[in-house]
Amino acid sequence: xxxxxxxxxxxxxxxxxxxxxxxxxxxxxxxxxxxxxxxxxxxxxxxxxxxxxxxxxxxxxxxxxxxxxxxxxxxxxxxxxxxxxxxxxxxxxxxxxxxxxxxxxxxxxxxxxxxxxxxxxxxxxxxxxxxxxxxxxxxxxxxxxxxxxxxxxxxxxxxxxxxxxxxxxxxxxxxxxxxxxxxxxxxxxxxxxxxxxxxxxxxxxxxxxxxxxxxxxxxxxxxxxxxxxxxxxxxxxxxxxxxxxxxxxxxxxxxxxxxxxxxxxxxxxxxxxxxxxxxxxxxxxxxxxxxxxxxxxxxxxxxxxxxxxxxxxxxxxxxxxxxxxxxxxxxxxxxxxxxxxxxxxxxxxxxxxxxxxxxxxxxxxxxxxxxxxxxxxxxxxxxxxxxxxxxxxxxxxxxxxxxxxxxxxxxxxxxxxxxxxxxxxxxxxxxxxxxxxxxxxxxxxxxxxxxxxxxxxxxxxxxxxxxxxxxxxxxxxxxxxxxxxxxxxxxxxxxxxxxxxxxxxxxxxxxxxxxxxxxxxxxxxxxxxxxxxxxxxxxxxxxxxxxxxxxxxxxxxxxxxxxxxxxxxxxxxxxxxxxxxxxxxxxxxxxxxxxxxxxxxxxxxxxxxxxxxxxxxxxxxxxxxxxxxxxxxxxxxxxxxxxxxxxxxxxxxxxxxxxxxxxxxxxxxxxxxxxxxxxxxxxxxxxxxxxxxxxxxxxxxxxxxxxxxxxxxxxxxxxxxxxxxxxxxxxxxxxxxxxxxxxxxxxxxxxxxxxxxxxxxxxxxxxxxxxxxxxxxxxxxxxxxxxxxxxxxxxxxxxxxxxxxxxxxxxxxxxxxxxxxxxxxxxxxxxxxxxxxxxxxxxxxxxxxxxxxxxxxxxxxxxxxxxxxxxxxxxxxxxxxxxxxxxxxxxxxxxxxxxxxxxxxxxxxxxxxxxxxxxxxxxxxxxxxxxxxxxxxxxxxxxxxxxxxxxxxxx
Numbered sequence: 001x002x003x004x005x006x007x008x009x010x011x012x013x014x015x016x017x018x019x020x021x022x023x024x025x026x027x028x029x030x031x032x033x034x035x036x037x038x039x040x041x042x043x044x045x046x047x048x049x050x051x052x053x054x055x056x057x058x059x060x061x062x063x064x065x066x067x068x069x070x071x072x073x074x075x076x077x078x079x080x081x082x083x084x085x086x087x088x089x090x091x092x093x094x095x096x097x098x099x100x101x102x103x104x105x106x107x108x109x110x111x112x113x114x115x116x117x118x119x120x121x122x123x124x125x126x127x128x129x130x131x132x133x134x135x136x137x138x139x140x141x142x143x144x145x146x147x148x149x150x151x152x153x154x155x156x157x158x159x160x161x162x163x164x165x166x167x168x169x170x171x172x173x174x175x176x177x178x179x180x181x182x183x184x185x186x187x188x189x190x191x192x193x194x195x196x197x198x199x200x201x202x203x204x205x206x207x208x209x210x211x212x213x214x215x216x217x218x219x220x221x222x223x224x225x226x227x228x229x230x231x232x233x234x235x236x237x238x239x240x241x242x243x244x245x246x247x248x249x250x251x252x253x254x255x256x257x258x259x260x261x262x263x264x265x266x267x268x269x270x271x272x273x274x275x276x277x278x279x280x281x282x283x284x285x286x287x288x289x290x291x292x293x294x295x296x297x298x299x300x301x302x303x304x305x306x307x308x309x310x311x312x313x314x315x316x317x318x319x320x321x322x323x324x325x326x327x328x329x330x331x332x333x334x335x336x337x338x339x340x341x342x343x344x345x346x347x348x349x350x351x352x353x354x355x356x357x358x359x360x361x362x363x364x365x366x367x368x369x370x371x372x373x374x375x376x377x378x379x380x381x382x383x384x385x386x387x388x389x390x391x392x393x394x395x396x397x398x399x400x401x402x403x404x405x406x407x408x409x410x411x412x413x414x415x416x417x418x419x420x421x422x423x424x425x426x427x428x429x430x431x432x433x434x435x436x437x438x439x440x441x442x443x444x445x446x447x448x449x450x451x452x453x454x455x456x457x458x459x460x461x462x463x464x465x466x467x468x469x470x471x472x473x474x475x476x477x478x479x480x481x482x483x484x485x486x487x488x489x490x491x492x493x494x495x496x497x498x499x500x501x502x503x504x505x506x507x508x509x510x511x512x513x514x515x516x517x518x519x520x521x522x523x524x525x526x527x528x529x530x531x532x533x534x535x536x537x538x539x540x541x542x543x544x545x546x547x548x549x550x551x552x553x554x555x556x557x558x559x560x561x562x563x564x565x566x567x568x569x570x571x572x573x574x575x576x577x578x579x580x581x582x583x584x585x586x587x588x589x590x591x592x593x594x595x596x597x598x599x600x601x602x603x604x605x606x607x608x609x610x611x612x613x614x615x616x617x618x619x620x621x622x623x624x625x626x627x628x629x630x631x632x633x634x635x636x637x638x639x640x641x642x643x644x645x646x647x648x649x650x651x652x653x654x655x656x657x658x659x660x661x662x663x664x665x666x667x668x669x670x671x672x673x674x675x676x677x678x679x680x681x682x683x684x685x686x687x688x689x690x691x692x693x694x695x696x697x698x699x700x701x702x703x704x705x706x707x708x709x710x711x712x713x714x715x716x717x718x719x720x721x722x723x724x725x726x727x728x729x730x731x732x733x734x735x736x737x738x739x740x741x742x743x744x745x746x747x748x749x750x751x752x753x754x755x756x757x758x759x760x761x762x763x764x765x766x767x768x769x770x771x772x773x774x775x776x777x778x779x780x781x782x783x784x785x786x787x788x789x790x791x792x793x794x795x796x797x798x799x800x801x802x803x804x805x806x807x808x809x810x811x812x813x814x815x816x817x818x819x820x821x822x823x824x825x826x827x828x829x830x831x832x833x834x835x836x837x838x839x840x841x842x843x844x845x846x847x848x849x850x851x852x853x854x855x856x857x858x859x860x861x862x863x864x865x866x867x868x869x870x871x872x873x874x875x876x877x878x879x880x881x882x883x884x885x886x887x888x889x890x891x892x893x894x895x896x897x898x899x900x901x902x903x904x905x906x907x908x909x910x911x912x913x914x915x916x917x918x919x920x921x922x923x924x925x926x927x928x929x930x931x932x933x934x935x936x937x938x939x940x941x942x943x944x945x946x947x948x949x950x951x952x953x954x955x
Contacts, residue, residue, distance in 0.1 A: 613834075
């Protein structure tokens with residue numbers, strides 16, 4: 001085997017400076033010798049003996065007798081490996097051998113290739129750790145050189161045999177070397193001997209050699225070494241280090257080969273937490289790798305949860321069909337129902353068209369028993385009794401300045417009461433104003449015109465998820481002679497079917513015929529109702545029914561835009577090309593005047609929802625939008641881009657949105673206003689709606705990740721100080737989106753401050769955002785703030801109306817319903833929930849044009865985000881089965897050593913229990929085994945067969 005040529009940079013410990021005399025090195029040697037003697041006096045007898053022994057071994061390597069080499073190297077290896085050190089000091093053999101490192105390098109160069117030389121290189125690799133500042137990546141270089149000198153018959157020792165610190169050092173150098181090669185950084189050449197003196201004499205001589213002298217070992221060798229290091233790290237509780245190393249070398253998917261039953265859980269947890277910090281496509285690679293590890297270890301709920309995050313139809317079908325246990329299948333069906341995954345995804349394409357899922361699975365997938373479980377939950381909590389408006393308002397506690405103020409606008413007050421009653425009693429189906437009102441005295445008739453529509457639609461919210469009883473209550477209003485009541489009844493039909501799928505398919509049967517009705521309210525109600533009822537279903541019959549309305553030039557922008565929005569709801573996150581191309585075509589064909597209407601924003605929102613969470617899949621659509629020569633193009637690009645990266649935490653997208661907010665902030669200075677007045681008069685005012693969308697986009701992208709959310713809150717605070725009026729009005733809405741159903745004190749206080757803003761638009765949105773952050777929490781502090789605002793704004797009907805709506809939101813479902821879009825321990829985003837929240841917030845970017853005018857029914861868009869905040873445990877017969885659980889604040893334990901507690905400040909309850917947004921539950925005993933990985937929502941339990949045996953053994 002030919003001897004590899006290695007040139008080592010010769011760098012003395014005190015390199016010559018310019019103008020040094022020839023006798024300086026001799027003086028330095030004398031000083032060094034004197035220092036060594038002084039150091040020797042301070043050493044203990046044991047250390048002195050070790051130092052002398054090491055020096056003798058080095059001298060033996062210099063001798064010509066080759067028979068002495070092997071014993072000397074073996075002794076050196078043994079001394080280095082068996083040395084112990086404290087956490088803060090260098091091992092003594094390395095410390096004593098440090099001055100001899102250069103001599104050992106020189107000796108190494110002269111040796112011919114052999115097994116001895118390989119062992120020598122291995123030892124030098126360890127010693128190079130002490131020279132890492134002068135000779136970077138020396139440890140790795142000698143390790144690779146040692147491997148190249150070995151014969152296949154005698155493999156190199158495991159890197160872990162040199163200790164944990166050596167492996168960590170090697171791992172760090174592997175990453176550096178890989179990046180240097182991938183980025184094309186060629187190693188610097190060492191100056192030739194004849195130029196060495198000239199190089200040393202140059203001014204500002206570089207003391208540190210920054211790159212290895214030459215590339216040793218192939219990329220395959222680097223990867224093989226990385227796998228060895230990762231194996232060691234995994235065996236020694238350093239899972240994050242192993243993942244980081246393999247990610248650095250772009251081979252993280254291979255960690256699946258190394259994990260076992262003891263390490264896989266910690267590896268997967270760390271990888272999943274890293275996802276929001278990684279750029280695309282690394283984030284998806286991490287998710288797929290964690291998914292394959294979970295599948296290897298038969299952890300189907302965890303695997304399915306990741307498949308849902310990936311929106312991969314093939315993976316979801318495979319994960320759902322793999323387990324043989326029928327109870328596990330039911331649990332997976334419940335998880336899919338929570339995520340609103342289309343049922344059609346679960347049927348394999350090679351199966352017969354007529355083949356259907358078993359009835360028990362179809363019921364679980366359709367949330368058929370959700371209403372039943374929810375009411376049982378309400379009964380356990382003692383909140384079944386309906387609440388009146390006064391129970392919510394608590395007017396006697398309001399600091400109202402005038403007793404007559406309450407009747408400033410009775411119609412507006414009644415309308416507010418409609419929404420409060422609907423939100424507070426949502427899902428219980430027994431409110432006094434609507435469901436159980438006596439014939440002819442229904443609250444509907446205490447409203448007028450469009451108020452009647454919202455009142456009739458509120459029936460759907462009170463009877464939410466109850467498709468059997470609900471339809472019979474709503475049905476009588478569909479025969480009303482009053483157009484608005486009939487329209488409200490159609491919308492109610494869509495609302496109460498939201499999130500629930502039944503064989504009857506009532507919403508389609510009742511609403512389809514009205515989609516082409518000549519009456520605009522009826523047509524819009526039926527269209528939006530279908531969108532809400534079938535949100536996330538991806539049903540082709542809905543597409544065929546509604547899509548022609550989008551492309552029909554003869555229809556108004558209102559009808560076309562709401563049709564696009566309904567399709568956005570039904571096909572949220574599907575990437576459906578037919579819908580996208582139709583909406584794009586419509587945007588190109590409609591004239592400028594129509595595109596300038598307020599409704600156009602819902603047309604582009606429908607397009608954006610189709611790409612929700614699909615990241616770069618929307619690139620082609622964005623490029624097409626840029627070609628449209630109209631201001632709406634910019635709004636559309638922002639909405640589509642932010643929806644595509646919703647919940648991803650992508651900092652680059654957040655920065656891009658901030659750049660949009662940065663525009664037009666500098667106003668014309670006062671002294672120049674007169675000069676510019678004539679010029680400005682001739683120019684049309686530029687549309688700045690895109691800035692409001694950009695602010696919402698910041699929250700939309702950042703909300704999936706805690707650190708990003710916190711940082712974006714500070715950013716929004718800056719925008720509030722320095723932004724344009726349109727930006728300032730959108731900031732409270734963005735805060736509401738970031739903290740939906742999660743009333744954190746800093747956000748509460750910030751919104752409370754904004755609710756007193758001089759700009760009534762800002763105040764109005766801040767009041768609504770207070771309702772969003774407290775939705776379904778019964779937060780006492782928020783309730784008190786809103787009561788104070790009711791007194792403060794008693795002369796402002798718009799703000800007072802919004803205060804009442806927010807009071808209804810805070811007490812939503814009597815504190816049992818959440819609108820937070822994240823579930824499964826806040827790791828998975830519900831696309832239908834995001835669609836509902838975003839559609840509602842878009843209405844508030846022009847509150848006076850929508851919610852405060854005659855389109856207040858848009859508040860019902862929130863229904864797709866509403867879901868019970870409960871934990872219900874079921875037995876093997878799917879009957880409610882109370883067990884003892886501990887509920888406390890969730891603690892992030894990823895990467896922590898040992899088995900730390902996952903909750904803090906817990907209380908023990910019997911199920912069913914109410915869970916807060918940041919709370920987590922765990923079973924108090926091991927008597928039962930849950931089929932779900934996260935105790936949240938509906939969980940099926942199985943008796944632990946080993947539990948009784950343990951009890952008997954103790955007895």
